[in-house]
Amino acid sequence: MTTAPLLEATGVAKNYGAVAALKNASLTLLPGEVHALMGANGAGKSTLVKILTGAIRNDGGRITVRGRPYVARTPADARRSGLVSVYQEPSLIPDLDVISNLRLTQTPVEPFREWVRELGVPDLDLRDLARDVPLAIQRVLDLARALAIAPDVMLLDEMTAALPANLAERVIDVVKRQSQTGRSVIFISHRFVEIAALCDRATVLRDGETVGVVDIAPGVEERIVELMLGAKIEKARRTRRDAGETAARAQGDTRIAVRNLRVGTKLQDVSFDLRNGEVAGVVALEGQGQDELFAALAGSTRPAAGTIEVDGRAARFAHPVDAVREGIAYVPGDRSEALAMKQSVRENIALPFSAAFASWGPINRRREGAKVQAAIERLQIDTRAQREVQRLSGGNQQKVTIARWIAADARTILCFDPTRGIDVRTKREIYKLLRELADQGKSILFYTSELEEIQLVCDRAIVIFGGKVVDILPVEIADEPALTRAAYGLPRETGAEPGIPTGGAQQGEAAP
Numbered sequence: 001m002t003t004a005p006l007l008e009a010t011g012v013a014k015n016y017g018a019v020a021a022l023k024n025a026s027l028t029l030l031p032g033e034v035h036a037l038m039g040a041n042g043a044g045k046s047t048l049v050k051i052l053t054g055a056i057r058n059d060g061g062r063i064t065v066r067g068r069p070y071v072a073r074t075p076a077d078a079r080r081s082g083l084v085s086v087y088q089e090p091s092l093i094p095d096l097d098v099i100s101n102l103r104l105t106q107t108p109v110e111p112f113r114e115w116v117r118e119l120g121v122p123d124l125d126l127r128d129l130a131r132d133v134p135l136a137i138q139r140v141l142d143l144a145r146a147l148a149i150a151p152d153v154m155l156l157d158e159m160t161a162a163l164p165a166n167l168a169e170r171v172i173d174v175v176k177r178q179s180q181t182g183r184s185v186i187f188i189s190h191r192f193v194e195i196a197a198l199c200d201r202a203t204v205l206r207d208g209e210t211v212g213v214v215d216i217a218p219g220v221e222e223r224i225v226e227l228m229l230g231a232k233i234e235k236a237r238r239t240r241r242d243a244g245e246t247a248a249r250a251q252g253d254t255r256i257a258v259r260n261l262r263v264g265t266k267l268q269d270v271s272f273d274l275r276n277g278e279v280a281g282v283v284a285l286e287g288q289g290q291d292e293l294f295a296a297l298a299g300s301t302r303p304a305a306g307t308i309e310v311d312g313r314a315a316r317f318a319h320p321v322d323a324v325r326e327g328i329a330y331v332p333g334d335r336s337e338a339l340a341m342k343q344s345v346r347e348n349i350a351l352p353f354s355a356a357f358a359s360w361g362p363i364n365r366r367r368e369g370a371k372v373q374a375a376i377e378r379l380q381i382d383t384r385a386q387r388e389v390q391r392l393s394g395g396n397q398q399k400v401t402i403a404r405w406i407a408a409d410a411r412t413i414l415c416f417d418p419t420r421g422i423d424v425r426t427k428r429e430i431y432k433l434l435r436e437l438a439d440q441g442k443s444i445l446f447y448t449s450e451l452e453e454i455q456l457v458c459d460r461a462i463v464i465f466g467g468k469v470v471d472i473l474p475v476e477i478a479d480e481p482a483l484t485r486a487a488y489g490l491p492r493e494t495g496a497e498p499g500i501p502t503g504g505a506q507q508g509e510a511a512p
Contacts, residue, residue: 004067004183006031007083007153012061016227021047023208023302025061029153034175034185036195036216039205039227040484041286041388041449045188046088048284049155052186053085054078062086066154082152086159088287090138094131098141101130108144115144119480120170136163136265143171147178154178155186155487160194161287162265172198181209190285191466192221192489206230221490229481236510254312254414255443256297256328261306268467269417270306274412274443279434281458282447283483289467290447294416297445298330299323326412329405331398333417349404395426402433412443420449451480451487465489 007029013024022044029035051058054072055115063070072078075085088253092101109126117123119140130138139162150497156175160168175185175198179275185396187199195202196216204212204227212227214220256274261267267289274280284290295301297308299317310314310326317323320330405413415434419427433442434457446458454461454475461478463471463486471486483494 003030005029007063007065007066007070008035009048009052009063010061012048012051012063013059014044014051014056015059020208022051022058024210025205025208026210027203028213029184029186030200032179032182033201034179034187034199036199037186037205038195038202038224038228040451042207043205043228044208045205046157047208048235049085049087049157049186049188052078053083053155055085063069063461079149083155084146084149084153085153085155086139086142086146087156088158089131089260090135090163091142092130092133092434097127097129098133099125099126102126102145103139105145105416107148111148111150112144115147116141118170119144119174120167134265136167139163139382140167140171143174147174151183153184153186155188157188158190158287159187160189160191164265167366192224192287192488192490196220204228221488224487225484225490229484237330246258252441256445257299257307257312258293258308259307261293261296261308262304262467263289263296263301264304266467267292267296267464270464270467270469272462272469272472274445276411276443277438277441278459279438279444279446281454281459281461281478282464283451283454283461283478283487284447284464285487288464288487289388290464291416293464294330294414294445294447297323297328299328317388324410327410328412328414329408329410330414331401331405331416331418333420349400349407395422398422398430400425402430406437410442413437413446415444415446417447418448419453427453437442451483454478454483461486463487489511 005028007027009025009027012022012025013020025044025048027035027037027048035450037048038349039045047056050056052063052072054075057073065083070081072081072083078084086452092098096104099109102112113124116122121137121140124137124141139159143156143159154175160171163171175187178185185198187195188476189195196218199216201215202214202220202224203210204214204224206228211230212223214223214227224363240377253276254273255276258273261270261273266287269287270293272280282290282293294300296303296317299320299322302318308317310328313321315326317326370424402413402415402418413434419430422430433444433452438444438459446453446455455478458475458478460475461471461473461483463473463483466489470489471492473482473486482492
């Protein structure tokens with residue numbers, strides 16, 4: 001590799017209103033280099049990739065390609081400059097066939113066919129609609145489409161996350177050969193084994209800023225984790241949560257038992273128990289199968305293998321209504337998925353009452369109204385703009401989604417990143433509410449993208465990596481550094497307490 005940079009980004013910034021997605025991000029890419037871009041969830045990796053490939057515009061900083069100023073207003077501009085990205089999610093238009101998708105991006109067909117075969121898909125029919133192509137193959141097609149235009153720089157964002165092992169190996173082999181021909185790759189992955197196998201150097205982002213650049217060598221994982229977390233490591237070591245509170249909290253029988261669950265291509269083999277009277281946290285980096293897990297438990301996706309038991313009985317959910325009948329409620333991070341935005345607060349909270357009637361008959365409006373009002377008061381929902389729930393703040397909208405299931409007396413609540421995008425005060429109210437529900441014997445499964453929330457609300461943390469449960473940590477040691485290590489598939493630090501296999505594992509069951 002020569003020493004003159006092929007691409008150089010300095011001080012790149014991007015704001016979304018008052019939120020700074022990037023503050024001061026820098027990256028230097030050399031010709032023929034495979035360069036890892038690393039950071040915890042929300043560090044700004046995907047934002048930087050989108051800026052470099054013209055999907056969004058930066059608000060500050062300087063970017064050069066081959067020493068010349070570079071500004072990409074669209075992905076087509078980036079492609080003409082020799083930069084192309086394969087994003088986390090497939091970019092094929094579902095209702096068009098594959099050949100039409102190629103025409104949209106002016107991708108040469110024959111090189112595309114050759115790369116598809118090279119990547120392990122020999123029998124693709126270009127007349128197939130994109131929506132009929134399996135997700136893993138769509139990812140391969142996106143990569144083949146990028147390779148077909150022979151870019152100088154490829155930016156691969158979690159390229160292998162949704163791929164089976166055989167296709168992932170093909171991708172890694174192709175990336176290696178690209179670097180040997182002098183082309184460069186920016187590679188985002190949560191898998192240290194892939195970073196070690198492929199990359200020459202790594203740039204680490206934290207809170208939207210570049211905090212270090214390291215050469216890839218044995219043992220570098222520890223240094224990368226330190227850079228990701230910064231002062232949080234020492235702070236966590238000084239303030240580990242007292243185990244007494246957790247030990248004293250009573251928990252009941254197993255409410256939900258998940259055994260060897262497999263859903264789609266991402267969730268591979270997950271087992272754990274959720275008890276009455278506990279808040280169990282789920283920790284996972286993006287794309288590790290947490291979405292599929294919650295979808296299966298909520299009844300919106302059918303598992304390919306494994307079992308779900310509710311109160312000791314096998315449960316099969318063909319529809320979310322089946323889960324609701326078992327007393328399982330789902331609270332999504334995206335409030336728009338759960339709410340009828342043009343309906344009132346009271347109508348939204350009362351929806352389960354209307355849906356509960358299997359036959360014609362009068363609805364007890366007085367009973368319904370009392371339960372709805374009690375839920376509103378308990379969550380302190382601001383109803384001044386209650387004519388349409390879309391007029392409420394994001395925090396109050398999320399309260400409405402939770403209030404609905406409190407009013408319906410759900411026994412289990414699946415909370416998927418419920419505090420995302422809401423203010424600190426409302427977050428604390430939700431933490432307090434979830435703990436109160438657990439104290440009443442409810443069971444809560446709580447996924448969060450903010451790792452510090454685990455010790456604020458949960459009894460233990462179930463960590464998923466590569467579609468499998470890799471650790472279950474008691475809350476007293478589930479601080480951000482410990483969770484980050486586990487989420488990246490790294491072993492616990494020496495001297496850390498042993499994990500709990502499933503929090504209720506049956507006798508003879510193997511630890512994950």
